[in-house]
Amino acid sequence: MKTIFEKSKDLDGICLVDDILSDNLESCLPESCLRKDLIGLPSLSELDVMRHYKELGDKNFCIEKGFYPLGSCTMKYNPKVSEYLASLEGFSSLHPLQSDEDSQGALELMYKLQEALKYITGMDAMTLQPAAGAHGELTGMMIVKKYFEVKGEFNRRKVIIPDNAHGTNPASAKMCGFDIIEVKSDSKGQVDLEALKALIDEDVAAIMMTNPNTLGLFEENVLEISKLMHANGSLLYYDGANFNAIMGWTNPALMGFDIVHLNLHKTFATPHGGGGPGAGPVGVVDKLKDFLPVPTIEFDGKIYYRNYDIKHSIGKVKSFYGNFSVLIKAYVYILMMGTNLKLASADAVLNANYLKEKLKNKYELPYDFPCMHEFVISAEKQLKQGVSTLNIAKRLMDYNCHPPTIYFPLIVHEAMMIEPTESESKEVLDNFINVMLKIADEIDNDLQIVLDAPISTPVKKVDETQAARHPNLIYKE
Numbered sequence: 001m002k003t004i005f006e007k008s009k010d011l012d013g014i015c016l017v018d019d020i021l022s023d024n025l026e027s028c029l030p031e032s033c034l035r036k037d038l039i040g041l042p043s044l045s046e047l048d049v050m051r052h053y054k055e056l057g058d059k060n061f062c063i064e065k066g067f068y069p070l071g072s073c074t075m076k077y078n079p080k081v082s083e084y085l086a087s088l089e090g091f092s093s094l095h096p097l098q099s100d101e102d103s104q105g106a107l108e109l110m111y112k113l114q115e116a117l118k119y120i121t122g123m124d125a126m127t128l129q130p131a132a133g134a135h136g137e138l139t140g141m142m143i144v145k146k147y148f149e150v151k152g153e154f155n156r157r158k159v160i161i162p163d164n165a166h167g168t169n170p171a172s173a174k175m176c177g178f179d180i181i182e183v184k185s186d187s188k189g190q191v192d193l194e195a196l197k198a199l200i201d202e203d204v205a206a207i208m209m210t211n212p213n214t215l216g217l218f219e220e221n222v223l224e225i226s227k228l229m230h231a232n233g234s235l236l237y238y239d240g241a242n243f244n245a246i247m248g249w250t251n252p253a254l255m256g257f258d259i260v261h262l263n264l265h266k267t268f269a270t271p272h273g274g275g276g277p278g279a280g281p282v283g284v285v286d287k288l289k290d291f292l293p294v295p296t297i298e299f300d301g302k303i304y305y306r307n308y309d310i311k312h313s314i315g316k317v318k319s320f321y322g323n324f325s326v327l328i329k330a331y332v333y334i335l336m337m338g339t340n341l342k343l344a345s346a347d348a349v350l351n352a353n354y355l356k357e358k359l360k361n362k363y364e365l366p367y368d369f370p371c372m373h374e375f376v377i378s379a380e381k382q383l384k385q386g387v388s389t390l391n392i393a394k395r396l397m398d399y400n401c402h403p404p405t406i407y408f409p410l411i412v413h414e415a416m417m418i419e420p421t422e423s424e425s426k427e428v429l430d431n432f433i434n435v436m437l438k439i440a441d442e443i444d445n446d447l448q449i450v451l452d453a454p455i456s457t458p459v460k461k462v463d464e465t466q467a468a469r470h471p472n473l474i475y476k477e
């Protein structure tokens with residue numbers, strides 16, 4: 001007899017595979033769990049349901065509809081061919097518990113992606129497991145912690161983080177039990193070298209840096225910083241969220257970093273901002289490779305295999321092997337782009353500088369230097385006229401432009417962080433410039449229209465606090 005469930009105190013009897021196959025499911029469930037009445041779900045035809053979701057989709061803004069300059073998110077165009085290839089049955093139907101022997105194609109793809117990312121970042125070893133940038137940071141910080149534990153340096157409890165860092169940096173370090181030490185930025189928007197020197201002592205485990213940083217500026221003192229940190233026996237962590245600015249021009253290994261995460265869902269083709277899935281592979285220098293999560297994906301010259309035998313591994317950080325479909329898309333993108341990755345970064349930087357120069361007369365530019373792939377302006381001047389950054393962001397929606405990232409980084413008041421990416425044409429950039437200048441004129445001449453915005457979107461101006469506390473979740477009004 002084939003039984004699949006053990007008898008439990010809740011179950012009346014043992015459930016048989018034969019019962020399930022013959023649809024006799026009632027015998028598998030305790031009486032108390034059996035539904036007596038219909039639950040009153042709306043009864044709709046497939047066509048009605050389809051129209052409902054199409055209507056909801058039409059209300060949504062997306063990269064297919066218009067310009068999406070969301071700073072720090074790299075909302076580039078993601079080729080549809082990567083989606084198509086990721087959905088091929090050989091990939092999408094493969095079960096993660098299948099043997100290495102049966103998964104050679106998938107393992108080969110992961111191995112070759114690791115190799116490509118090692119080449120691009122300059123790192124010596126890689127894991128593809130983390131599911132996002134923040135998860136990569138957590139993985140990296142766990143590696144830092146274990147590295148010093150194995151060395152017996154239990155005093156290394158501090159992690160230094162610049163004041164313009166993304167909030168996930170201190171959060172990840174804190175989750176690993178580190179104390180967060182903030183280092184100030186100087187007047188050029190760079191890590192203040194003198195302030196940093198004063199913070200370095202024998203208790204510092206690591207510094208976490210984003211380069212280019214969240215102001216879109218390249219940290220010119222990065223080599224000096226890595227020298228100082230290494231001389232102190234500390235490690236350097238590279239937040240690769242802004243990697244789209246530097247692909248092929250330089251890499252974190254050349255800058256002296258020991259651990260790197262990449263956001264595949266920003267730089268390498270998976271759309272960012274849809275709420276996932278993402279991938280945040282982590283690369284490390286040679287001395288840290290024995291700390292990577294298990295399993296690593298390896299190749300012995302004949303077969304690709306999962307290696308669970310890693311000396312000081314921090315263990316598993318994700319069920320199975322990461323978000324495989326995202327890995328496929330990144331691999332396809334890298335193969336398609338080849339050395340053009342370098343051009344993608346160059347265009348991303350050119351586009352950002354073009355916008356910055358055209359906008360800086362009407363909006364304040366607190367750090368007026370050549371930028372990398374993004375820049376941060378401020379609506380401080382407009383605030384004095386009675387209009388906030390939030391109002392400007394809402395008004396942009398009336399002109400079919402997604403707002404940029406706002407109120408981040410925290411060190412810029414009324415911040416707007418603009419990242420055009422390499423994908424956009426000059427016409428699109430010029431249109432955005434005209435819209436931003438027009439909004440500045442409206443503030444000078446017809447302030448109310450900006451305060452009332454958005455007026456042309458399906459959902460008009462909302463009470464943000466109430467909308468978050470009392471969301472309207474009914475399926476039809």
Ligand SMILES: Cc1ncc(COP(=O)(O)O)c(C=O)c1O
Nearest residue numbers: 072132133134166168239241263
């Ligand atoms: C600079 C920076 N670091 C880290 C992250 C976290 O990445 P993720 O959203 O993939 O967790 C972000 C996200 O936007 C970021 O901009």
